[in-house]
Amino acid sequence: MRIVDCLTNAHNLALVALAALICVLGSWITVSLLKRVRSTRTGTRAAWVFLGSVAGGATVWCTHFVAMIAYEPGVQVTYEPGLTGLSLFVAICGCGAALLMASLRFNGSALVGGLVFGLTVAGMHFIGMAAFAVDAVIHWSTPYVVASVIGSVLFGAAAFKAEKLSTTARNSWLAVVLMVLGIVILHFTAMSAMTILPFVPQDGVLTGDDARQAIAIGVAGVGLLVLGAGAASYALDTQSRSQAEIRLQHLIEGGVDGMAVERDGVIVGANSALLKLVGVERPALLGQKLSRWVEDVARLADGDMVQSSLTTAEGEVLPIELAAKRDHASEGEVMIYAVRDLRARQAQERRIAHLARNDSLTGLPNRASFLERLTRQTDTIKPGATLALFALDLNRFKEVNDLYGHAVGDQLLCRISDHLREVLHEGEFIARQGGDEFVAMAEVSSRAEAEAVAKRLRAAIIRPVTIEHADLACGASIGVSLWPEDADNLSTLINNADLAMYRAKASLTQDICFYEADMDQAVRARRRVTQALREAMDNQRFELHYQVQASVQTGKATGYEVLLRWKDEDGRYIPPSDFIPVAEETGLILPIGEWVLRQACKQAAGWAEPHKIAVNLSPVQLGHVDLPRLVQQVLQETGLDATRLELEITETAMISDMERTTHVLRQLKDLGVTIAMDDFGTGYSSLSTLRAFPFDKIKLDRSFMIELDGDLPQSQAIIRAVLTIGESLSIPVLAEGVETAEQLAFLRAQGCNEVQGYLLGRPQPEADALSNGAAVVASLSDAQPAEVRAAA
Structure with a gap:
């Protein structure tokens, strides 16, 4: 009741309201600046501490003196200027110390700062009260003084702690309220502790109600000005930080x-x-x-x-x-x-890992997974057990792609893969090798059990499926090899399964074949020939032999056919029939054919007589798009006249792609070279081939010469027909394989233009073939009638 009585009866309520306004605004600004001090860096912390200390000190000091001026003890009041200034200094310094302590990073810093703030408020108040002078005796109540100091310290500490717990300046209202309560409780409790006993007035001091109101307004004005400066600084800083946060938000967004x-x-x-x-x-x-x-x-x-x-x-x-x-x-x-x-x-990593071990189309394990599984299976197989390896290849799958497209083919592969998964038993494994090839493995106890597994897999493959309203089915060729019966290492085991599969694929009656050691010698021999061909290319073991061609009527040599010979390491010649098909299958015929063409033109360019050279072209060479460019380049490099080069092709080479082959041959003729049809009469449609392209020469196949010795009327009739066709089309005909005088006499009688065979000379190296060329005339002259010999 004493405090309430002091507030209501001993104070000017209007000035109390002004003091309360200053206190609330100042406390809000002080709390906001305290939060700014906490969040600032060390470099600018001193500046914000200074602003906070000025704002906080001004808040406490102005609130105190406006409230003091509002105090009406009933006697004249004076204020000693020195102590009044000292109270302001203490308020500012104490608030700065409180803010600085509260901003330090240690446990309890907020409570310590709050205690310093509460003590600052109390110290400023009592120093200010020391500057308060009246014409009376002042008596202080110790309990009220102690209560005022305790209240100031407790609420100050609570205010600073509440500020620290708040996350933003907007939700710091509790800290503002606690700070206001601390200041108000200190002031009015301390004022209630004072009892004034009137005394003699002092001289030389400012007195009167007008003076008191003027001081109150002045103090309030200065305080509000200081607080306004602090508030403006804080507002500008807040705006700057808000803009920075907005820019940061845009950046991270x-x-x-x-x-x-x-x-x-x-x-x-x-x-x-x-x-x-x-x-x-x-x-x-x-x-x-x-x-x-x-x-x-x-x-x-x-x-x-x-x-x-x-x-x-x-x-x-x-x-x-x-x-x-x-x-x-x-x-x-x-x-x-x-x-x-x-x-x-x-x-994505799981997908990559899956793709690294599985086929991307069918989802079956791929070759890498298969090799890993096979290695583990052979390492852990029980003694006495057998591991069967199955190589599976689809039959007629290419027809599906050609008829329905690759998309349907892919769907068929997926469906077949699903069928294979369905029929697998526990412990069995299947993988896709690529294309239409699969591989499987299973532990078996006998060949019969392995065959049963192969039949089960084959039945899954040949099961018909319906895709886009089409009923599709593929056959299957399966090769089986057994571990450890058929191989002592994994590479051999896989290779043997492939060999057995290729044998099944080539067979008309068997779809499942087991590997047998003595059944694939031809395949192994072919692989050895392939390797030997590569070594022969690298070591230059190929030779060119020449066989003379001569005119039947004059007996003169008209040219030489270039023939490739291969001598092995033992000095023996390998028949062309043994290595030319292998070279064509493996693609080695391209570099070999280029070497033959380049070497033959180079040698012929140095001959004394400008004889023609006839070079055979493989169907593989003829199908190569760069053939005309290669021929032109070789002619330019060797200096051989294009009219001296004759290229021989077979009918088979043209039948595969008539339009494209005809286009290539026309490009070759444009270079100036001549084109001869080799092995005429043994192809599929000789007459349509002659109609499609104007050949410069027809070479009659040697097989007709062999049959001619048997006096077969059919062979004689065919030879006459071919010679008649050549005469009708104005295409000279050369007969190959002439070995007897009777054959030569028959050809002369039928009007054949040129001949070639052992009767004239065998294929020989360059020097021997050229030196024996003159003997051709003599051998032919001996077989000619007297009038022809005289003309010769």
Whole structure:
């Protein structure tokens, strides 16, 4: 009641209201500046401490003196200027010390700062009261004085603690209220502790109600001016920081990863990606700690990156990658966190790992998985057990691709793969090798059981399927090799299964073949020939032999056919029939054919007589798009006249692609070379071939010469027909394989133009063939009639 009586009866309520306004505004500004001091960096902290100390000191001092002026003790009041100034100095310095202590980073800093603030308010009040002079004796009540100091200290500490617990300046209202209560309780409790006993007035002091009101207005004005300056500084700083946060928000909003900005341990900014990841709205995230949702946040330092987990609002745990970066340019303890969702990357890694071990089309294990499984299976197989390896190849699959397209072919492969999965038993394994080839393995106890597994796999393959309203089915060729019966290493085991599969594919009656050691010598021999051909190319073991061609009527040599010979390491010649087909199958015929063409033109260019050379072209060479360019290049490099070069092709080479082959041959003729049809009469449609392209020569196949010795009328009739066709089309005819004088006499009688065979000379190296060329005339002359010999 004493405090209430002091407030209501001993004070001017209007000035009390002014003091209350100053106190509330000043406390709000002081609390805001205190929060700014906490968040600022060391470099600018002193400036903000200074502003906070001025604003806080002015708040306390102005509130006190306006309230003092509002005090009406019933006697004249005076104020001693020195002590009044000292009270202001104490208020400012004490508030600065309180702000500085509260901003330090140690446990209890807020409470210590609050205690200093409460003591500052009490010290300023009692120093100010010491400057208060009246014409009376002042008596102080010790309990009230102690209560006022305790109240000031407690509420000051509570205000500073509440400010620290608040996250933003807007929710610091509790700290403002506690600070106002601390100041008000101190003042009015301390004023209630004072009892005034009238005394003799003092001289030389300002007295009167007018003077008191003027001082009150002046003090209030100065206080509000100081507080306004502090408030303006804080508002400008707040606006600047708000703009910086907006720019930062725009910056992090553009990130694909989730971004969060923590200041002093709480989130002050987050982008939409993080909100979507966590599954909350922005208000629920701001002001919280990121560690509430993300693990390992506390142990991350500047520049660290770890893989962690995030718990969404629904409780789902997501794998993430968390990176932390300290923002050294911002005020306070600012950390920027990047949260990357790893679900897509982990799914991609799982897909890559799956593709590394599985076929991308069918989903079956691939060759790498097959080799790994085969290695493990052979290493762990029980003694006495047998591992059967199955090589499977689809029959007629190319027809499906050609008729229905590759998309349907892919669907068929997927359906067949599903069928194979369905029939697998426990412990069996199947993989796709590529294309239409599969491989499987199974532990068996006998060949009969292995055959049963092969039949089961074949039945799954040949099962008809319907794709896009078409009923499709493929056959299957399966080769089987057994471990360890058929091989002592994995490479041989796989190779033997392939050999058995190729044998099944070539067979008309068997779809399943077991490997047998003595049945694939031809395949192995072919592989040895292929390797030997490559070595012969590298070591230049090929030779060119020449066989003379002569005119039947004049007996003169008209040219030489170039024939390739291969001498092995033992000095023996390998028949062309043994290596030319292999070279064509493997593609080695291209570099070999180029070597033959280049070497023959180079040698012929140096001959004394400008005889023609006839070079055979393989169908593989003829199908190569660069053949005309190659021939032109060789002629230019060797200097051989194009009219001296004759290229021989077979009918088979033209039949495969008549239009394209005809186009290539016309390009060759445009170069000036001549084109001869070799082995005429043994192809598929000789007459249509002659009609398609104007050949420069027809070479009659040697098989007709062999049959001619048997006096077969059919062979004689065919030879006459071919010679008649050549004469009708104005195409000279050369007969191959002439070995007897009777054959030559028959050809002369029928009007054949040229001949070639052992009767004239065998194929020989260049020097021997040229030196024996003159003997051709003599051998032919002996077989000619007298009038022809005389003309010759």
